[in-house]
Amino acid sequence: MPETMKRGEKAGNSAGKKAAPRKGDIPPTKERILDAAERLFVRYGYKGVSMRLLTRESKVNLGAVHYHFGGMESVLRALFEKHIVPLNQERHELLDKCLAEEADTYTSVRNLIEAYIRPSLRYPASSKPPKSLFARLQAQLSVDPSPEVRRVIDRGYDEIGTRFARMLRAHCPHLADHEFFWRLNCLYGTMFYTQADTGRTQKIAELMGVEFDQTDRADDITLIAGFLASGFLAPAVDTSTSPAATAKSQSGKSSSGKSSSGNAKGK
Amino acid sequence: MPETMKRGEKAGNSAGKKAAPRKGDIPPTKERILDAAERLFVRYGYKGVSMRLLTRESKVNLGAVHYHFGGMESVLRALFEKHIVPLNQERHELLDKCLAEEADTYTSVRNLIEAYIRPSLRYPASSKPPKSLFARLQAQLSVDPSPEVRRVIDRGYDEIGTRFARMLRAHCPHLADHEFFWRLNCLYGTMFYTQADTGRTQKIAELMGVEFDQTDRADDITLIAGFLASGFLAPAVDTSTSPAATAKSQSGKSSSGKSSSGNAKGK
DNA sequence: AATTGTTTCAAACGTTTGTTGTAATTTTTG
DNA sequence: CAAAAATTACAACAAACGTTTGAAACAATT
Numbered sequence: 001m002p003e004t005m006k007r008g009e010k011a012g013n014s015a016g017k018k019a020a021p022r023k024g025d026i027p028p029t030k031e032r033i034l035d036a037a038e039r040l041f042v043r044y045g046y047k048g049v050s051m052r053l054l055t056r057e058s059k060v061n062l063g064a065v066h067y068h069f070g071g072m073e074s075v076l077r078a079l080f081e082k083h084i085v086p087l088n089q090e091r092h093e094l095l096d097k098c099l100a101e102e103a104d105t106y107t108s109v110r111n112l113i114e115a116y117i118r119p120s121l122r123y124p125a126s127s128k129p130p131k132s133l134f135a136r137l138q139a140q141l142s143v144d145p146s147p148e149v150r151r152v153i154d155r156g157y158d159e160i161g162t163r164f165a166r167m168l169r170a171h172c173p174h175l176a177d178h179e180f181f182w183r184l185n186c187l188y189g190t191m192f193y194t195q196a197d198t199g200r201t202q203k204i205a206e207l208m209g210v211e212f213d214q215t216d217r218a219d220d221i222t223l224i225a226g227f228l229a230s231g232f233l234a235p236a237v238d239t240s241t242s243p244a245a246t247a248k249s250q251s252g253k254s255s256s257g258k259s260s261s262g263n264a265k266g267k
Numbered sequence: 268m269p270e271t272m273k274r275g276e277k278a279g280n281s282a283g284k285k286a287a288p289r290k291g292d293i294p295p296t297k298e299r300i301l302d303a304a305e306r307l308f309v310r311y312g313y314k315g316v317s318m319r320l321l322t323r324e325s326k327v328n329l330g331a332v333h334y335h336f337g338g339m340e341s342v343l344r345a346l347f348e349k350h351i352v353p354l355n356q357e358r359h360e361l362l363d364k365c366l367a368e369e370a371d372t373y374t375s376v377r378n379l380i381e382a383y384i385r386p387s388l389r390y391p392a393s394s395k396p397p398k399s400l401f402a403r404l405q406a407q408l409s410v411d412p413s414p415e416v417r418r419v420i421d422r423g424y425d426e427i428g429t430r431f432a433r434m435l436r437a438h439c440p441h442l443a444d445h446e447f448f449w450r451l452n453c454l455y456g457t458m459f460y461t462q463a464d465t466g467r468t469q470k471i472a473e474l475m476g477v478e479f480d481q482t483d484r485a486d487d488i489t490l491i492a493g494f495l496a497s498g499f500l501a502p503a504v505d506t507s508t509s510p511a512a513t514a515k516s517q518s519g520k521s522s523s524g525k526s527s528s529g530n531a532k533g534k
Numbered sequence: 535a536a537t538t539g540t541t542t543c544a545a546a547c548g549t550t551t552g553t554t555g556t557a558a559t560t561t562t563t564g
Numbered sequence: 565c566a567a568a569a570a571t572t573a574c575a576a577c578a579a580a581c582g583t584t585t586g587a588a589a590c591a592a593t594t
Contacts (some may be wrong), residue, residue: 029541042413047314051582061543066583068541140410143463145310145403154470161467162474169475177472181479182490185468189460190453196410200428201452203421205444207429208436212448223449226504234497237490296571318552328573333553335571 012113030068032058034079042125042133044141046149049267073148080141083134084156090119091160095167110172110229114221117191121224124217125197139196142188168232175236187228194224271366297335299325301346309392309400312407313343313416340415347408350401351423356428357386362434376438376499381492383431384458388491391484392464406463409455435499454495461491 008040036058040049051072055062069075094115103111120138123131142148165184197214205212214220293309307316318339322329336342361382370378389404390398403474408416431449439447463483481487 037473045312045314045411045413047312048382048413050580052580061541062582063544063584064542070324071582136412140412142467143407143410143460143465144311144312145407146315150465153467157467158470158474161471164473165471177477178479179490181468181477182481182487183494184471185461185481186453186457186491186494188467189458189463191455193410193456194452196456198410198417200409200420200424200455201448203425204428204432204451205448207425208432210448212445212446214449214452220449223446223504224453227450227453227501230501231494232497234494237493271537317550329552330554330572331572338552338590 017019023195029060029064033065033068033075034082037075037079038089038133038137041076041079041104042136042140046137046144079134080138080152080156082162083138087119087154088160091164093114094118095164098167105171106233109168109232110222110225112164112168112171113187113228113232114225115203116160117187117194117225117228119220120191120195121217123219124215125195135195136197139192142192172232178224179236183232184230190224190228272430296327296331300332300335300342301349302407304342304346305400305404308343308346309404309407313411314413318424343416344419346401347405347423349421350405354386355423355427358431361385362431365434372438373496373500376435377489377492377496379431379435379438380454380486380495380499383427384454384461384495385488386491387458387462391482392462393466394482401463402462406459409459418516439499442499446503450499453498457495459493461471 001012033054037049040054040057044053049072050211054072054075055065059120065072065075093147095112098108098115101111102108120135123132123135125133125136141153144150144153159200168184169180172183175183198213202212202214300321303321304316307321307324307405311320316339318332320327321342322332323341332339332342336345362379365375365379365382366377369375390402392398392400392403408420411417411420435451436447439450442450466481469479469481
């Protein structure tokens with residue numbers, strides 16, 4: 001099933017002459033769809049939103065979605081890229097800053113992690129006027145198994161994710177590859193789950209009779225980054241591989257460490 | 268709006284005389300539905316599975332689902348509880364063991380965390396014969412926003428989650444409530460994301476030219492638990508609240524300087 | 535003013551969905 | 565073995581679904 005673009009192609013702003021202006025200056029139609037999609041995706045899940053519900057909520061005609069996009073999947077992709085591009089740009093800038101300044105190892109790692117997770121975590125979805133519903137949507141998509149969603153995720157995160165991982169790897173020479181990537185996996189989970197903002201932790205806190213306010217993230221991101229930094233800098237648990245070795249824990253061919261370099265080598 | 272049980276009620280095995288035996292000894296019908304549901308939910312997501320797809324896959328009649336359950340939501344609930352009950356029982360037993368044995372703080376915390384996360388993480392969904400598809404399903408549900416799913420999650424995790432949080436809290440007197448629960452939130456994220464088994468981390472490793480095998484979890488759980496334990500035992504980042512205080516960090520003044528801690532310094 | 539290209543609208547198409555009623559079948563009970 | 569209960573099979577329904585079409589409404593250019 002190769003993706004058919006059908007007539008959505010012509011709205012793909014490929015070589016369009018000029019953008020579509022509106023009569024008044026109040027409602028641009030195409031973005032009305034994306035705004036409604038963002039709200040509905042977060043509320044009902046990507047698969048839980050039908051085109052009819054979407055057009056009803058965004059107050060556009062049923063055919064408009066097919067005209068401007070071409071299908072539900074394209075709506076998702078457009079919405080995702082609309083947010084992920086500036087988000088990743090901010091990540092890059094923050095990572096650049098980390099390259100500039102010098103500090104002790106812990107602070108460096110913490111700042112590095114903070115640079116990566118802050119853009120997505122800055123505005124919690126549970127705030128009173130939900131500032132970034134997209135963060136929650138992203139968290140849902142991050143565990144979605146369907147290939148179309150995975151492709152969207154991959155395309156949005158491969159580049160920035162690799163750069164971040166490389167920079168972080170340089171600060172973790174005490175870890176074998178296997179353990180480093182497991183810890184990186186933990187970092188991803190922490191970030192996405194925090195974005196998801198499910199309220200589970202808050203529920204647990206309530207059951208324990210403790211008040212726990214998650215709505216103000218400004219300083220809390222530092223706490224999370226600190227937690228993760230301590231985890232990364234902790235001594236290796238895995239003792240079956242020498243710290244400098246690149247092989248995984250399973251016994252095997254790697255009789256001698258092939259590279260003692262602290263950071264990951266390119267292919 | 269109120270959940271209607273309709274005729275599914277009579278199959279609710281409330282005070283059933285005896286289970287329904289089958290002619291031969293090969294296929295029990297009711298479980299065939301649950302088995303297929305498990306496979307399909309994981310593959311297409313909960314919302315992505317229609318009754319007709321479910322009945323087609325499980326090779327039962329279309330009406331059978333309504334007869335034995337009463338709707339899709341009840342299928343999900345039945346499937347969830349079928350797995351979560353023995354899983355949580357194992358968690359309880361492992362936590363009991365932690366109460367018995369004595370060790371240094373780090374080892375205690377790591378064992379505690381390991382006891383909580385191991386049951387769900389033991390069998391990765393990406394193994395060759397997928398041992399526990401349920402783990403992946405659980406991860407998807409953990410970020411699902413719909414109220415019906417949240418109710419299922421809450422009911423399955425409130426009790427064990429509270430017990431675990433209490434036990435872990437006792438080992439973290441150096442943390443204020445606010446910071447403790449943030450770190451607990453990180454733990455949840457790590458657990459669920461690892462369960463989700465999205466392959467993202469593996470993808471990043473590939474892009475960096477490193478082989479990363481996630482399929483053998485037997486020892487790797489200890490690595491994850493070690494990571495998390497180090498995070499929990501790390502000194503508090505938030506210095507605006509005294510370690511023993513229960514107030515959250517909201518108080519405005521930072522006059523005393525949040526940089527007092529030796530390793531944690533603000534930007 | 536006429537023309538052109540883009541956007542919006544209303545209506546309809548054919549499918550698929552969840553659900554239900556009823557008959558056929560099997561299993562258990564008396 | 566017959567009656568009763570439980571389960572399965574089949575057909576049908578209204579509602580909702582994605583998609584398509586053609587005409588009307590619009591902005592800008594000629």
